[in-house]
Amino acid sequence: MTALRAPLSRIVANPWAQAGLALLLLLGCYGLSSGTVQILSFVLIGIIFAQSINLLTGLAGQISLGHAGFFGIGAYGAGILAKTHGLDVALGVPCAMLLAAAAGWLLSFPAGRVKDVYLAMMTLGFGMIFFEVVREWSGLTGGTMGLPGVPSPTLRTLRILGVKLDGTAYFQLLLAITALVLLLMRNLTQSRIGRAFFAIHTGEVGAGSIGIPPGSTKRLAYALSGALAGLAGGLYAHLVGYLGPESFGLTRSIEVLVMAIVGGLGSIAGQVLSVTLFTFLPERLQVFAEYQFIVYGLILTFSLVVLPRGIGGLLLEPARFIRPRALRAAAALPAALPPAEGGGVLEVTGVTMRFGGLVALNDVSLTLAPGRITALIGPNGSGKSTLVNVISGLYRPSAGRVVFAGHDITGLADHQVAAARVVRTFQDPRLVPHFTVRENLLLGAHRLQRHSALAALLGLPAAIEDEARHLATIEAVMALTNLTEVADRVMATLPYGTRRMAEVGRALLAHPLAVLLDEPAAGLSEAEMERLAQVIRDMKAMGLAILLIEHHMDFLDDLVDDVVVLDSGRVIYRGDIAGMRCDREVIAAYLGTEETVDA
Numbered sequence: 097m098t099a100l101r102a103p104l105s106r107i108v109a110n111p112w113a114q115a116g117l118a119l120l121l122l123l124g125c126y127g128l129s130s131g132t133v134q135i136l137s138f139v140l141i142g143i144i145f146a147q148s149i150n151l152l153t154g155l156a157g158q159i160s161l162g163h164a165g166f167f168g169i170g171a172y173g174a175g176i177l178a179k180t181h182g183l184d185v186a187l188g189v190p191c192a193m194l195l196a197a198a199a200g201w202l203l204s205f206p207a208g209r210v211k212d213v214y215l216a217m218m219t220l221g222f223g224m225i226f227f228e229v230v231r232e233w234s235g236l237t238g239g240t241m242g243l244p245g246v247p248s249p250t251l252r253t254l255r256i257l258g259v260k261l262d263g264t265a266y267f268q269l270l271l272a273i274t275a276l277v278l279l280l281m282r283n284l285t286q287s288r289i290g291r292a293f294f295a296i297h298t299g300e301v302g303a304g305s306i307g308i309p310p311g312s313t314k315r316l317a318y319a320l321s322g323a324l325a326g327l328a329g330g331l332y333a334h335l336v337g338y339l340g341p342e343s344f345g346l347t348r349s350i351e352v353l354v355m356a357i358v359g360g361l362g363s364i365a366g367q368v369l370s371v372t373l374f375t376f377l378p379e380r381l382q383v384f385a386e387y388q389f390i391v392y393g394l395i396l397t398f399s400l401v402v403l404p405r406g407i408g409g410l411l412l413e414p415a416r417f418i419r420p421r422a423l424r425a426a427a428a429l430p431a432a433l434p435p436a437e438g439g440g441v442l443e444v445t446g447v448t449m450r451f452g453g454l455v456a457l458n459d460v461s462l463t464l465a466p467g468r469i470t471a472l473i474g475p476n477g478s479g480k481s482t483l484v485n486v487i488s489g490l491y492r493p494s495a496g497r498v499v500f501a502g503h504d505i506t507g508l509a510d511h512q513v514a515a516a517r518v519v520r521t522f523q524d525p526r527l528v529p530h531f532t533v534r535e536n537l538l539l540g541a542h543r544l545q546r547h548s549a550l551a552a553l554l555g556l557p558a559a560i561e562d563e564a565r566h567l568a569t570i571e572a573v574m575a576l577t578n579l580t581e582v583a584d585r586v587m588a589t590l591p592y593g594t595r596r597m598a599e600v601g602r603a604l605l606a607h608p609l610a611v612l613l614d615e616p617a618a619g620l621s622e623a624e625m626e627r628l629a630q631v632i633r634d635m636k637a638m639g640l641a642i643l644l645i646e647h648h649m650d651f652l653d654d655l656v657d658d659v660v661v662l663d664s665g666r667v668i669y670r671g672d673i674a675g676m677r678c679d680r681e682v683i684a685a686y687l688g689t690e691e692t693v694d695a
Contacts, residue, residue: 100411101411101412101413102413104411104412105412105413108365108412114275118271118275121136121271122268122271125264125267125268126264130263130264133263133264133267134250134263134267134335135375135376136267137263137266137267137270137335138335138375139371139372139375139376140267140270140271140273140274141270141328141331141332141335142328142352142355142371142374142375143274143277143278143367143368143371144273144274144277144324144327144328144331145163145167145324145325145328145329145352145371146352146355146356146359146367146370146371147277147278147281147324147364147367148163148166148321148322148323148324148325148328148352149163149321149325149352149353149355149356150281150356150359150361150362150363150364150367151281151284151293151317151320151321151324152317152318152321153353153356153361154356154360154361154362154363155284155285155290155293155294155297155317155362156293156294156296156297156313156314156317156321157293157296157297157298158207158215158314158317158318159212159215159216159219160216160219160321160349160353161216161217161219161220161223161346161349161350161353162219162220162221162222162223162224162226162349163219163223163321163325163348163349163352163353164223164226164227164344164345164346164347164348164349164352165199165222165223165225165226165227165344165349166196166199166200166321166322166325166326166329167196167325167326167328167329167332167344167348167352168226168227168230168329168343168344169192169195169196169199169226169322169325169326169329170189170192170193170195170196170325170326170327170328170329170330170332170333171192171329171330171332171333171339171343171344172192172230172236172237172243172329172333172339173188173191173192173195173196173326173329173330174188174189174191174192174246174329174330174331174333174334175243175246175333175334175339176236176237176243177191177192178246178247178333178334179243179245179246179247184255184256184257185247185254185255185256185334186256186257188330189327189330189331189334192326192327192329192330193323193326193327193330194323194326195326196322196323196325196326196327196329197319197320197322197323197326198319198322199322200318200319200320200321200322200323200325201315201318201319201322203218203219203222203318203322204314204315204317204318204319205315206218207219207314207318208310208311208314208315220346220349223345223346223349224346226344227341227344227345227346230341230344231341237339237341238339238340239341240340240341242338242339242340242341243338243339243340244337244338245337245338246333246334246336246337246338246339247334247337248334248335248336248337249261249262249263249265249266249334249335250263250335250336250337251337253337254266254334256269266334266335270331270335273327273331277324277327278364278368280553280554281364282364283419283552283553283554283555284320284552284553285362285364285415285417286416286417286418286419287419287552287553287555287559288542288545288547288552288563289316289549289552289553290417291417291531291535291538291539291542292308292313292539292542293313293317294417294528294530294531295308295313295528295539295542296308296310296313296314298526298527298528298529299526301490301510301522301526302522302526302527303511303539304489304509304510304511304514305488305510305511305514305519305520305521305522305526306514306519306539306540306542306543306602306603306606307511307514307515307519307542307543307606308511308539308542308543309509309511310511350392351374351392354374354392354395354396355367355370355371355374356370357396357399357400357406358370358373358374358395358396358399358403358406358407359371359406359407359408360403360405360406360407360408360409360410361406362408362415363405363406363407363408363409363412363415364408364415365408365412366406366407366408366409366411366412367408369407369408369411370406370407373407414530414586416532416535417531417535418534418535418538418563418567419555419560419563421555421560422559422560422563422564422567423564423567425560425561425563425564425567426563426564426565426567426568426570426571429564429565429567429568430568431568431569431571431572431575432568432569432572433569433572433573433576433604433638434569434573434604434605434607434638439466439467439501439517439609439610439639439640439641440466440500440501440502440609440610440641441463441464441465441466441500441501441641442463442464442487442498442499442500442501442518442610442641442643443461443463443464443497443498443499443500444460444461444462444463444483444486444487444496444497444498445461445496445497445498445499446459446460446461446495446496446497447459447460447461447483447486447493447495447496447497447498448460448493448494448495448496449479449482449483449486449491449493449494449665450494455665456479456482456665457479457482457483457486457493457665457666458664458665458666459495459496459666460479460483460496460662460665460666460667461496461667462660462667462670464610464641464642464643465641466609466639466640466641467636467637467639467640467641468636468641468642468657468658469632469636469642469644469655469656469657470641470642470643470644470656470657470658470659470660471644471645471646471652471655471656471658471659471660471673472484472643472644472645472659472660472662473645473646473647473652473659473660473661473662473676473686474661474662474663474685474686475663475685475686477664478662478663478664478665478686479662479664479665480614480645480662481523481614481645482665483662484520484612484614484643484645486498487513487518487520487612487643488510488513488514488518488520488612489505489507489508489509489510489511489512489513489514490510492506492507493506493507500516500517500518500609500610501516501517501609503516505518511543514543514606515543517606517607517608517609517610518608518609518610518611518612519603519606519608519610519611519612520603520611520612520613520614521599521600521603521611521612521613521614521616522599522614523614523615523618525595525596525598525599526599527587527595527598527599527602528587529586529587529588530586530587530588531586531587532583532584532585532586532587533574533579533582533583533584533585533587533590533594533598534567534570534574534583534584536587536598536602537570537573537574537579537598537601537602537605538563538566538567538570538605539602539605540601540602540603540604540605540606541566541569541570541605541606541607543606544566544606544607545562545563545566546562547559547562547563566605569605570605573601573604573605574601576601576604576631576634577597577598577600577601577604577627577631578597578627579594579597579598579601582594592619592620593619593620593621593624596616596618596619596620596624596628597624597627597628597631599616600613600616600628600631604635608640609639609640609641610640610641610642610643611635611640611641611642611643612643612645613632613642613643613644613645613646614645615645615646615647616628616632616644616646617646617648617651618647625648625651629651629654629655632644632655633655644656649687652673653673656673657672658670658671658672658673659671659672659673659676661676661679661682661685661686663681663685663686668681668682668685669681669682
């Protein structure tokens, strides 16, 4: 199977193969029975619906057990607008999409405050509320009696822009819409929007540190997912001609989630294969209709145990997240590092941080100047990482101020601090493991990319040119950080030292003026530390203000300009490294009787 993955992936990704399949279905449907055409229509609607959960869960990592609610909003919205208000389908379905998108956007606010099982329960509650509203609001939805008479090719009442459509013509329309949805989904995953979804999926703190706002990114994911589910629901309403509450209950939500997981979350082609399988399989296994949840549970268990990456992961190579056109355009551009420019002074004044009765920082002050490297050292638990968390926006201090370039950034969210060009790294690299080195570095340039969301979705030249400029910069940064040879290697397959260097490179791509490096040399070999030291010197030469937390005294000796030592949350020394080695309070608190400590 491994040997077949590469050729299968090339075939699936080939636009001529895709066009050939679409043309075959477009023309071949004339020779099929009306029943088969209808089943194929259900497949196409299921593909759109599955892509909605793939976007929200597979890309953005937001669990949903109530997706039938969005599907139902689209279905009832389109059905009511067409039957009750006489609105043309060409307007009714887009309006239903907007309703479902609005519902997704509104749900994202409470959903953004919870995670894991609580998020699953919240979305389940949303689906149950929708089901009860549909069942009880008989004046609008028909209640338990349902909503009959929705314009449909089955009832021979469907007209779109004055043109009457039969089952075959409606299938052809669904085919065109599905092809467009798949194209947009591919463009989305290879755009700054899709990469941002994957970043918050992997870790919201890591995403925020490079300027990706987790809150608004999740709201966008919910809105787009709701819109796709609403589109599928609107098309479903006009396919069946009758809407009843039972079509939008928990079963529908579980069904689409199982399809998405079995297909492979994050895999567009895997969703297509999974939906096709799950649509045709029940037709052949009617005897198991009463045991649907048991069958779904067995299939899901088998998939998670035997095929953890789903059908798509078994048959196809993982998709990549940068457009080939952008890579080709970047190859024609000169590779240049981010421009050297004078940065602002970062001033920490009287910062105190309390956690209940624990005082983690006590009236700490320091200054980071452009073109200087300041080491922040001290024993474990002295408050070093807490201070970095305060500066970078993860914590709001109990007292004190943080000012950068004359602007008060105290208490700003982490992505706002990154937007102010104060960027940090972490003790453990916060990278997207299934991204390549190049893709991870491109995340650093997320906030600098200026093309619109529409340009990203449609793959317009503005988006290609914008990404190409940053990809050219990535080539220079990879040369600086010695990452060129592993540019297209998946991050999870690389050694720890390479990941550390990649995180430093990603921070550089954010065009910072101040960089906070939290133990960047931890776990590195001597050769890797020498390379890292040179990179930090190059960053200093760019005019960056650098704060370096580190335990390796030998690493700091010839590198830093000044040192600040913390102990129990307070500053006990401020000066050069030579003076620190002789300071009695520092020796007693940190260095001990030996002048160098390697911890």
